[in-house]
Amino acid sequence: MTRRRNQTPRVARVLAAIAVVFFCLPFIGLLWKTPWSRILDVFGDADSRDALWLSIRTSIAAALLSLVFGVPLAWVLATSNFRGRNVVRALCLISMILPPVVGGISLLFSLGRSGLFGRWLDEWFGFRFTFSSWGVIVAQTFVAMPFLVLTVEGALRQSDTRFAEAARTLGASPWYAFRRVTIPSIAGGLIAGTVLAWARAFGEFGATITFAGNYPGTTRTLSIETYVSLETDPGRSMALSVMMIGISFVVLVVLRDRWLGTEESR
DSSP states (O other): OHHHHHTSOHHHHHHHHHHHHHHHHHHHHHHHHSOGGGHHHHHHSHHHHHHHHHHHHHHHHHHHHHHHHHHHHHHHHHHOOOTTHHHHHHHHHGGGTSOHHHHHHHHHHHHSTTSTTHHHHHHHHOOOOTTSHHHHHHHHHHHHHHHHHHHHHHHHHHSOOHHHHHHHHTTOOHHHHIIIIIHHHTHHHHHHHHHHHHHHHHTOOHHHHHHTOOOTTTTOOHHHHHHHHHHHOHHHHHHHHHHHHHHHHHHHHHHIIIIIHHHHTO
């Protein structure tokens, strides 16, 4: 690994350093302007705690839903050759590149109270996604699942299929071979995709506020709370931004070192 790094061209190292500076500068500016004397007060107030716990609960739920439905979807896209596969893949991944507000508008006119399908949920079951935590989870899942699907599909395409084929020849069903052979072989990609989906869900703003609304304690996540505070109390908004950056950074670093570090050292 050390020898490979030493062979990196100087131009590449310079460009990489510029990229690192580019990513770091906004955070440096934020940390410089943040009123650190108010940090504990902001972190301790009820609105911040409610928004934080709501974001944690809904983002974990969104990551789990992405895992349950995204892994089979990635498996089908990676291993099945059916007509229109590229169209299906594009439809399933498009929310990753759409402006989040557009995703929220699409959800609103589909699953909202007056939407194409949402009105039937309201009439038949009295259930509404808007102004509910379920709406937050749906919006977060809609924008986060493509990150897991893309990562897991790539891992499946690069995995060695000979072991799964050997299990099949020994009598294992396709689902059993997938669970017991394929999944362990792509564990790193699976964890990376889940973490990416969680991080995207945790920071989601546009689709959430457009579809689920901005209701304190129910749909006002930490990102929405940060935006609302920016209008009335910029210092509080900065402190909340630092909170979100800190949580996301720690989770990404710890999980990557814990589960992906072994693969990187090989």
